[in-house]
Amino acid sequence: MTAPGLRRDELATFLRTRRARLRPADIGLPDGVRRRTPGLRRQEVAQLAGLSVDYYVRLEQGRGPHPSRQVLAALARALVLTRDEREYLFRVAGQSPPPVPGPSREVAPGLRHLIDAMTETPAYVVDAKYDVLAVNRLAAHFVGDLSAGERNMIRWMFRQPAPRPDDPEMLRFVRDSVADLRAAYGRYPGDRGLAELVTELLGVSPRFAALWAEHDVAERRPVVKRVTHAELGPLEFECRVLLVPETDQRLIVYTAAPGSPTREVFRRLADRVDS
Known part of the structure; x- marks a missing residue:
């Protein structure tokens, strides 16, 4: 049964696009391996997030379970999401975003x-x-x-x-x-x-x-x-x-x-x- 607020198709598309934009060098992997498509492999994201490959594949295919807050936080770290992207990830997964610790004091x-x-x-x-x-x-x-x-x-x-x-x-x-x-x-x-x-x-x-x-x-x-x-x-x-x-x-x-x-x-x- 679909959890309240969970938008499976949107979550799946968002995960795929965020994975595709990352280069291996962005997460400390060597660039030398030949790849058929741009971005990280699914198994690489799953490993970075501490998830099984099958679980992550099902999320990207829009048929996975309702991800927990811990899983979403791990995916946000693995995919190097910005604050806005992290908040969006939680919302399309039917979860309230985690509170931001405090006001930023670092001036760009x-x-x-x-x-x-x-x-x-x-x-x-x-x-x-x-x-x-x-x-x-x-x-x-x-x-x-x-x-x-x-x-x-x-x-x-x-x-x-x-x-x-x-x-x-x-x-x-x-x-x-x-x-x-x-x-x-x-x-x-x-x-x-x-x-x-x-x-x-x-x-x-x-x-x-x-x-x-x-x-x-x-x-x-x-x-x-x-x-x-x-x-x-x-x-x-x-x-x-x-x-x-x-x-x-x-x-x-x-x-x-x-x-x-x-x-x-x-x-x-x-x-x-x-x-």
């Missing part, structure tokens, strides 16, 4: 190069918990010296005075931040750092506790921020929070309208930083 070199190339736009990268991981030279004027100060943007936000009631953009920015944090809290149920941050803020910030109690879950939307910087004066810019899917990180950029006073301030600041 290409993302670092990108923010460094944005010489007239403040930009920085945070993880799903909103710990700042990387900043460009202009952003340092807004997030401060991270080596000596607060690295978590949510904690920093709730240490500041509450936004004025007549500033709906900032009120929405704070609300969206908490909703985004709750979404991450649900994605990483085993992450100690996230749990400790939420527990801390619930204990010290009534504003955070009130928003957290609303149970809003949402991704970030762009918001116009109007701030008075101690050194740069009044500024108005759009704060965009862009998701980096492969790491669940966020790229945050402050974009000023062309020809605006803030754009000119950013340009002069960039000249001063480069000099």
Whole structure:
């Protein structure tokens, strides 16, 4: 009897295509053996996953049993699946995907190069918990010296005075931040750092506790921020929070309208930083 949610044909096709794309060298096997078809042999995948060849062949033929979570985890390792592919494998096999241990903190070199190339736009990268991981030279004027100060943007936000009631953009920015944090809290149920941050803020910030109690879950939307910087004066810019899917990180950029006073301030600041 087919298990609820198990899609045999889709599982079989997915396993075949993932096997076909792998070269022997990808898993440490010699490339010298002549092969009729590209990719690994079925027996090689079965051996890597610790399964019998007959069991694996039946899975690829769409007539195998309902695979257990242990079998799926072994197949994901053997086929070198990405996080998205691993999740897909579990779902087509009728299983809930295993939880991801915690937010990724490793910033890809290409993302670092990108923010460094944005010489007239403040930009920085945070993880799903909103710990700042990387900043460009202009952003340092807004997030401060991270080596000596607060690295978590949510904690920093709730240490500041509450936004004025007549500033709906900032009120929405704070609300969206908490909703985004709750979404991450649900994605990483085993992450100690996230749990400790939420527990801390619930204990010290009534504003955070009130928003957290609303149970809003949402991704970030762009918001116009109007701030008075101690050194740069009044500024108005759009704060965009862009998701980096492969790491669940966020790229945050402050974009000023062309020809605006803030754009000119950013340009002069960039000249001063480069000099």
